[in-house]
Every structure is written in C-alpha cells, then in structure tokens.
Amino acid sequence: MTQNNPSIGGSEAPEGPPIGLGIVGLGMAGAVMVQAAAVHPGFAVRAAADPHPAPREAFRRDFQARAYEDVAELCADPAVEVVYVATPHQFHAAHAMLAAGRGKHVILEKPMALTLADCDAIIAAVERNNVWLIVGHTHAFDPAVRLMRRMIAGGELGRLGMINSFNYTNYLYRPRRPEELDTAKGGGILFNQVPHQIDTVRLLAGGLVRSVRAHANALDPSRPTEAGCMALLQFENGAAASLVYSGYDHFDSDEWHFGVGERGSLKPLSYGAARRALENAHDESKMRTEMFAYGKPSQGLPKNQPHFGVTIVTCAEGDMRASANGVTIYGRNGIQEVAIPPAPGIAGRREVLDDMHAALRLGRKPVHDGRWGKATLEVALAILRSAREGREVALQHQVAVDDGPR
Ligand SMILES: NC(=O)c1ccc[n+]([C@@H]2O[C@H](COP(=O)([O-])OP(=O)(O)OC[C@H]3O[C@@H](n4cnc5c(N)ncnc54)[C@H](O)[C@@H]3O)[C@@H](O)[C@H]2O)c1
Known part of the structure; x- marks a missing residue:
C-alpha cells in the first residue's frame, strides 16, 4: 500500500x-x-x-x-x-x-x-x-468545513486566531438505552456529540491541541450524564477554540443557522418536543430501536449543507462561518458568500x-x-478530566493535519 x-x-x-x-x-x-x-x-x-x-x-x-x-x-x-x-x-x-x-x-x-x-x-x-x-x-467532513480549512491553510484571510463552535440541541431527551445515560459506559455528549466539534476545530486549526480547560454539567438527575459543556482548546500554533454544547432541549441553535437542521434539511422548530415525546414513552429502549432502525420512510436527500451548530472562524483579515449553502466571509472588502455547488448524495x-x-x-x-481518531478521543477524555479535576490538562497524542496536494 x-x-x-x-x-x-x-x-x-x-x-x-x-x-x-x-x-x-x-x-x-x-x-x-x-x-x-x-x-x-x-x-x-x-x-x-x-x-x-x-x-x-x-x-x-x-x-x-x-x-x-x-x-x-x-x-x-x-x-x-x-x-x-x-x-x-x-x-x-x-x-x-x-x-x-x-x-x-x-x-x-x-x-x-x-x-x-x-x-x-x-x-x-x-x-x-x-x-x-x-x-x-x-x-469535519462537511464540505463547508473543508472549504474553510482550505482557506485557512491557503492563508487567504491571514493568520488563524480563534474558532467559536456552539451547538444547542435536544440531545439528552432523544430516546436512549441505559448505557447512553451512563458516562462510565460511554454515555453523554463527550462521547457522542462533542467529538464532532473537536474533530472540526482540530481540522480547521491544524490538529495539534496543546491543552484543554473545561467545564461539564449533568443538570437532570433523572438522566445522569453530561449534556452540557464548555471547553477552551489551546493549539500548538497559538490559535484557540471554544466549544459549547448544550443538549437540554431548550434553546435550539439551528434557529441561528437559517432554520436548517444538522443534516442539511429545513427543520420545523418545535419547542420542547423531544421532552414531551419522552414523557409518553412506555419503553424507552424499544422506542430508541424502533424509531431509528433502517427501513423507515426516507426523508429524501437534504437540499442544504450539513452543519453542527454555529462555527465562526476568526483570522487576521476577517471572519468566516458556514452558511446554509456555503461559507460566508466577512473580510476587508465586505461580506461575500462562497457557494458550495450541489453534488449528488x-x-x-x-x-x-x-x-x-x-x-x-x-x-x-x-x-x-x-491516529487522528485517537487524538480526537484524547481531547474528549481531557475535557471530562479537566471538568472533574478543575484544572488544565495537557495533550500527548495529537497529530497534525497534512493538507496534501492542493
Ligand atoms: N456521525 C454521525 O453523525 C452519527 C450519527 C448517529 C450515530 N453515530 C454513531 O453511530 C453509532 C451507532 O449509533 P446509532 O444512533 O445509529 O445507534 P442505533 O442504536 O440507532 O443503531 C445501532 C445498531 O447497531 C445494532 N447492533 C447492536 N449490536 C450489534 C452487533 N453486535 N452487531 C451488529 N449490529 C449491532 C443495533 O441493533 C442497531 O440497529 C454510534 O457509535 C454513534 O456515535 C454517528
């Protein structure tokens, strides 16, 4: 090979x-x-x-x-x-x-x-x-994230300073099996959701996280796993990223992403719907299996770009963020949207x-x-550790992005 x-x-x-x-x-x-x-x-x-x-x-x-x-x-x-x-x-x-x-x-x-x-x-x-x-x-595989990485690596907006990634969802109140509500068994957002944010900011900032300082919370004693966290990631190259995730089914940050859901389809916002559905569930594990198993009617192919909350990148010459269909650049010469051409699939x-x-x-x-996947898991585990021990945690297994031929 x-x-x-x-x-x-x-x-x-x-x-x-x-x-x-x-x-x-x-x-x-x-x-x-x-x-x-x-x-x-x-x-x-x-x-x-x-x-x-x-x-x-x-x-x-x-x-x-x-x-x-x-x-x-x-x-x-x-x-x-x-x-x-x-x-x-x-x-x-x-x-x-x-x-x-x-x-x-x-x-x-x-x-x-x-x-x-x-x-x-x-x-x-x-x-x-x-x-x-x-x-x-x-x-991190989203076309908009890849486009932003190419722009950062190409230096078009100058030096990368910081990335702000936040996502507010109904994560905790989707139907769950018992182990999904037990952090020791891989439950909670640090294993399930935040890896999307870690992978994304690692790709954008070059991969090498130096240290993590974090807070995490489990606010619902009946579902005792982390559904909220804030983390500051410092990168070897001097850039920093802040990650915020909240899965308590209150504010939905898709409201701030053009009403487009995670996979790129327009999403009707229905406040508290996940919690209400769960209150009427007789067997949550069964509901979990049946609700999502292969064979349900397909939702059709999304018409907009996928995303994971709101991600704002700040460089010396401007900011950029994923838009509904591409990337919006807030640069020296005004605001410009770079569209991502629709592609099959x-x-x-x-x-x-x-x-x-x-x-x-x-x-x-x-x-x-x-090795990349291990480095992303290392950051997720460091967030948990930093939150529990109340201190900054240094990383040891990080790997750099190789942008390859461009
Ligand atoms: N990348 C993403 O956006 C994304 C989205 C959803 C889930 N996931 C990941 O995918 C994984 C599955 O999550 P999910 O939400 O699809 O869960 P799920 O419960 O909906 O599906 C898991 C499936 O695995 C099957 N399964 C269980 N044990 C098995 C075994 N021994 N052999 C074969 N099949 C077995 C279950 O019957 C079930 O159909 C998780 O690790 C999750 O993190 C990723």
Whole structure:
C-alpha cells in the first residue's frame, strides 16, 4: 500500500469497479450511510449485519443483498471489501478489529472507541492486516468545513486566531438505552456529540491541541450524564477554540443557522418536543430501536449543507462561518458568500466514502485515520478530566493535519 499525501479537497471521478461495502449496525447512522452509499458511484452496497430482524428484512428487500445476524459472518463475506461499523460505541473496538482481522478496510463511526488503549489496539490491528481505517463520519467532513480549512491553510484571510463552535440541541431527551445515560459506559455528549466539534476545530486549526480547560454539567438527575459543556482548546500554533454544547432541549441553535437542521434539511422548530415525546414513552429502549432502525420512510436527500451548530472562524483579515449553502466571509472588502455547488448524495457521508475510495484506488492516506481518531478521543477524555479535576490538562497524542496536494 503506498502512502501519498492526503487531500481534503473535493470529490474525484471514481476509478475502477465499485467497492463492495458492508454495513454493520442498521440503526440511525447505518441507515444514513446506506442511503449515501447507494448513490455513490464508487461503492456498491453488498451486505449488512444487525441482530434485529426488522431492519435486516427491510435491507434485504431494498437491496436484494445479504443481511446477517452476526457481524462475523459479514466480515467473512468475500463481496465485502470495506466494513462500515455503526454499532453502539461500546462495540466499536471489537467490531473494527474483527473486520480488520478478516482483511477488510474499515470506516469506523465516532467515537473511535471508549479508551485510548482500545484506539491503540485498533491501530495495531489495522497496521498488522495492512488495511485502511477512516474514523468518521464527523462534521469535519462537511464540505463547508473543508472549504474553510482550505482557506485557512491557503492563508487567504491571514493568520488563524480563534474558532467559536456552539451547538444547542435536544440531545439528552432523544430516546436512549441505559448505557447512553451512563458516562462510565460511554454515555453523554463527550462521547457522542462533542467529538464532532473537536474533530472540526482540530481540522480547521491544524490538529495539534496543546491543552484543554473545561467545564461539564449533568443538570437532570433523572438522566445522569453530561449534556452540557464548555471547553477552551489551546493549539500548538497559538490559535484557540471554544466549544459549547448544550443538549437540554431548550434553546435550539439551528434557529441561528437559517432554520436548517444538522443534516442539511429545513427543520420545523418545535419547542420542547423531544421532552414531551419522552414523557409518553412506555419503553424507552424499544422506542430508541424502533424509531431509528433502517427501513423507515426516507426523508429524501437534504437540499442544504450539513452543519453542527454555529462555527465562526476568526483570522487576521476577517471572519468566516458556514452558511446554509456555503461559507460566508466577512473580510476587508465586505461580506461575500462562497457557494458550495450541489453534488449528488449526502454531503459529509459522501466525503467519508470519497476518502476511502481515494485510499483504496489512489493509495492516498486519509486525514481521519486511526491516529487522528485517537487524538480526537484524547481531547474528549481531557475535557471530562479537566471538568472533574478543575484544572488544565495537557495533550500527548495529537497529530497534525497534512493538507496534501492542493
Ligand atoms: N456521525 C454521525 O453523525 C452519527 C450519527 C448517529 C450515530 N453515530 C454513531 O453511530 C453509532 C451507532 O449509533 P446509532 O444512533 O445509529 O445507534 P442505533 O442504536 O440507532 O443503531 C445501532 C445498531 O447497531 C445494532 N447492533 C447492536 N449490536 C450489534 C452487533 N453486535 N452487531 C451488529 N449490529 C449491532 C443495533 O441493533 C442497531 O440497529 C454510534 O457509535 C454513534 O456515535 C454517528
């Protein structure tokens, strides 16, 4: 396998026959990736695995493809070249290592794992078996974030000073399984949501976080995991980022993002709807499984760009932020919107697939590899630690962005 520079540029024309993709976990994330891969010219959806029969049946019906009960059977399927792991967090390490051990390339959902030791074990398995690993999707794959990274790296707005990322959602009151409300088992926003923000600001600021000082809160004793946090990240290059996340289902920051939801579809704002729905739930775990499993009517492809709250980048010569359809630059010569041309598929997931395609067909090392994923988890764990111990925490496993040929 050759290792050229990575690129965080746009999509490229696919070369060679479509790559066989297997999906492990036909829940919320799996369903979106199935939809994205089904329209990606470089991939063919070949198989899926999930212990629940209903999404398996729906998948078989839609793709006339194999749907296994056991992930090991999917990993033994010769038609599958790349395995996308979208099972609950606590299974990520085992499933990624199983796939790598069978010689499959791996796309692994965030968080990469629950501990740095598990990240190391995944990295070792990937290297031993000479396969590619991409940790994602995160919103760092969003076209608007990539465009802002290219502008920062190109120096168009001068030196980067700071990034402000904030997101207010209904996270805590979406239906949850018990472990999702237990931080020790990977529950809460530090494993589930904030990794999107960490990955994004690391990409924008070059990757190397020097230290973290943070506050985190769990304000609802009936759902005792962190749903709020504020963190200050200092980067080696002198830039800083502030991350704010609140998942208490009060203010919704999509109101400040043109009324566009996370995946890029217009979103009717309905105050407190998640809490009201939960009050009427008889069996929350069952509701969680049934609400999001593959096979529900598709929402159609989003018309706007995806985003994760509001991200404002401040450079010496101006500010910029993601807009509904591109990036708005507030520069010396006024305000200018750089539109992102519409492209087929689901933005964000498409770029994950593009990067795996480029790795397999062009030997191009992805930015979001195992060491990158570990560095993002390190920051999430440092936020938790800083909040608990009331002090600044230094980072030790950070890796830099290689912007590659531009
Ligand atoms: N990148 C994103 O924007 C994004 C969005 C949603 C979820 N995720 C990530 O995807 C992962 C799954 O989250 P979700 O919300 O889709 O959860 P989910 O509960 O909706 O789906 C998980 C699926 O995995 C299946 N599963 C459980 N054990 C399995 C096993 N041993 N083998 C095969 N399948 C198994 C479950 O039956 C379920 O269908 C999480 O780690 C989450 O962080 C990422």
